Amino acid sequence: NAGVMQNPRHLVRRRGQEARLRCSPMKGHSHVYWYRQLPEEGLKFMVYLQKENIIDESGMPKERFSAEFPKEGPSILRIQQVVRGDSAAYFCASSRSRDSPLHFGNGTRLTVT
Amino acid sequence: GQQLNQSPQSMFIQEGEDVSMNCTSSSIFNTWLWYKQDPGEGPVLLIALYKAGELTSNGRLTAQFGITRKDSFLNISASIPSDVGIYFCAGRMNRDDKIIFGKGTRLHILP
Numbered sequence: 210n211a212g213v214m215q216n217p218r219h220l221v222r223r224r225g226q227e228a229r230l231r232c233s234p235m236k237g238h239s240h241v242y243w244y245r246q247l248p249e250e251g252l253k254f255m256v257y258l259q260k261e262n263i264i265d266e267s268g269m270p271k272e273r274f275s276a277e278f279p280k281e282g283p284s285i286l287r288i289q290q291v292v293r294g295d296s297a298a299y300f301c302a303s304s305r306s307r308d309s310p311l312h313f314g315n316g317t318r319l320t321v322t
Numbered sequence: 323g324q325q326l327n328q329s330p331q332s333m334f335i336q337e338g339e340d341v342s343m344n345c346t347s348s349s350i351f352n353t354w355l356w357y358k359q360d361p362g363e364g365p366v367l368l369i370a371l372y373k374a375g376e377l378t379s380n381g382r383l384t385a386q387f388g389i390t391r392k393d394s395f396l397n398i399s400a401s402i403p404s405d406v407g408i409y410f411c412a413g414r415m416n417r418d419d420k421i422i423f424g425k426g427t428r429l430h431i432l433p
Binding site: 242250265310313314315 | 328353355357362363364365366367370410412414419420421422423424425426
């Protein structure tokens with residue numbers, strides 16, 4: 210029973226490029242969450258999606274960041290025109306229902322040069 | 323905004339010692355979760371708590387959901403080297419479905 214799969218594990222982008230981070234939830238999970246973690250920090254909530262719908266995007270910057278969870282395929286977190294401050298580990302988590310605990314992937318470490 | 327205050331920030335202990343860490347908030351939560359994160363990996367769920375006063379064990383780990391619903395603690399008994407890592411508390415409030423995290427307790431075991 211595969212866990213939450215994130216790819217790529219590491220992503221290097223130059224300033225101004227686009228970063229696309231992918232997340233496939235656990236089988237049977239229709240709720241996806243994205244979190245961001247800086248070194249020595251906790252996880253900061255960004256966005257919560259349920260198939261084809263954004264439920265809560267209160268933690269996501271209004272500009273340059275977007276997320277989707279299409280009917281078919283993985284959830285995508287997209288960062289346009291990346292800046293150095295976007296460098297962080299981005300974790301995806303999934304759950305079976307709104308009340309269930311989250312299960313995390315191993316993250317994508319984004320480095321902006 | 324909502325905040326979880328987790329303490330201590332770091333712990334340095336001898337192998338075999340018991341460990342205790344806690345998480346507090348000024349807000350009421352209806353779910354408390356404890357996760358462990360190893361370097362380079364995602365957080366792994368240790369224990370989930372859903373009722374005030376609930377005491378739940380997972381092997382050498384025991385966690386409790388505080389009676390006031392504003393706190394939770396995690397105990398680890400007879401620590402071993404593989405317990406090293408960062409422990410995060412997380413909570414979900416009644417009226418809000420997102421889960422927020424504390425800043426973590428970093429557990430180190432002295433040689």
